[in-house]
Amino acid sequence: MVVSKVQDFIARRFQSFGNQVFDCFLEGNCYWFAHILCTEFSELKMYYVADEGHFVAGANDTFFDVRGIYKQNGISNPIPLNWIKENDSKWYERLMRDCRH
Numbered sequence: 704m705v706v707s708k709v710q711d712f713i714a715r716r717f718q719s720f721g722n723q724v725f726d727c728f729l730e731g732n733c734y735w736f737a738h739i740l741c742t743e744f745s746e747l748k749m750y751y752v753a754d755e756g757h758f759v760a761g762a763n764d765t766f767f768d769v770r771g772i773y774k775q776n777g778i779s780n781p782i783p784l785n786w787i788k789e790n791d792s793k794w795y796e797r798l799m800r801d802c803r804h
Contacts (some may be wrong), residue, residue: 711739713769733759734749734803736768737750738758740760747767749783749785752781753782755776755790
């Protein structure tokens with residue numbers, strides 16, 4: 704994965720719109736932003752940061768959100784969304800119901 708390509712994609716398509724885009728993708732639509740990144744870059748996978756209630760996209764311990772490289776604010780590590788789906792179906796169903804509206 705080329706970090707600079709992901710950062711460039713984010714900067715060219717989202718960051719130039721300023722705080723409105725940040726607010727949109729940080730306040731309730733982080734799932735969709737991570738989904739956009741995973742669609743554009745096949746090597747990225749979806750992750751969930753439980754103590755922040757925040758979705759990010761990542762690979763090889765590098766994670767991204769609308770701000771660029773994601774810097775953890777909490778104490779938990781990002782959990783692969785596929786792991787949640789395979790190991791805790793009720794939690795996964797709750798995330799899909801509550802976070803994709």
